[in-house]
Amino acid sequence: MVLFVVSQVIHVTFSDLDIYESSVCSQDYLQVLDGVEMYTGRKFCGTTSPKNFTAFNNTVTVHFVSTTYTIYSEYRGFNISWHTTDRCSLDEYTCWNGTCIPETKHCDLVNDCTDNSDEIECGKHFNESLRSLTVKRG
Numbered sequence: 001m002v003l004f005v006v007s008q009v010i011h012v013t014f015s016d017l018d019i020y021e022s023s024v025c026s027q028d029y030l031q032v033l034d035g036v037e038m039y040t041g042r043k044f045c046g047t048t049s050p051k052n053f054t055a056f057n058n059t060v061t062v063h064f065v066s067t068t069y070t071i072y073s074e075y076r077g078f079n080i081s082w083h084t085t086d087r088c089s090l091d092e093y094t095c096w097n098g099t100c101i102p103e104t105k106h107c108d109l110v111n112d113c114t115d116n117s118d119e120i121e122c123g124k125h126f127n128e129s130l131r132s133l134t135v136k137r138g
């Protein structure tokens with residue numbers, strides 16, 4: 001499955017995951033690519049869904065690989081939905097939740113996106129911003 005959008009960002013929501021769990025997900029797995037980059041850098045199996053995310057590349061690819069374990073058993077598989085929104089303007093930063101904030105608020109050590117995404121991957125501010133993050137489950 002490939003989602004392709006040019007002038008918008010893609011918001012991906014994982015609402016269920018129940019795939020046969022094997023060591024390092026070597027048997028059955030779900031793999032999601034944002035452009036050519038593997039989302040979170042790993043495959044997913046078991047029942048822990050990947051976190052929802054906003055893709056900044058114009059393509060999201062979802063690979064589901066299954067041996068007979070997931071297909072011919074009580075496993076539910078996975079449920080993914082998505083929607084698109086317009087990209088933020090050039091002088092704005094696109095938060096991972098899709099919100100647009102002024103670029104001047106990107107990496108200023110203040111959580112302006114409400115999901116802290118404007119303070120992640122901030123280069124020299126990385127250590128300072130990491131200490132101020134609030135991590136929520138769900």
Ligand SMILES: [Ca+2]
Pocket residue numbers: 105106107108109110111112113118119
């Ligand atoms: Ca900020």
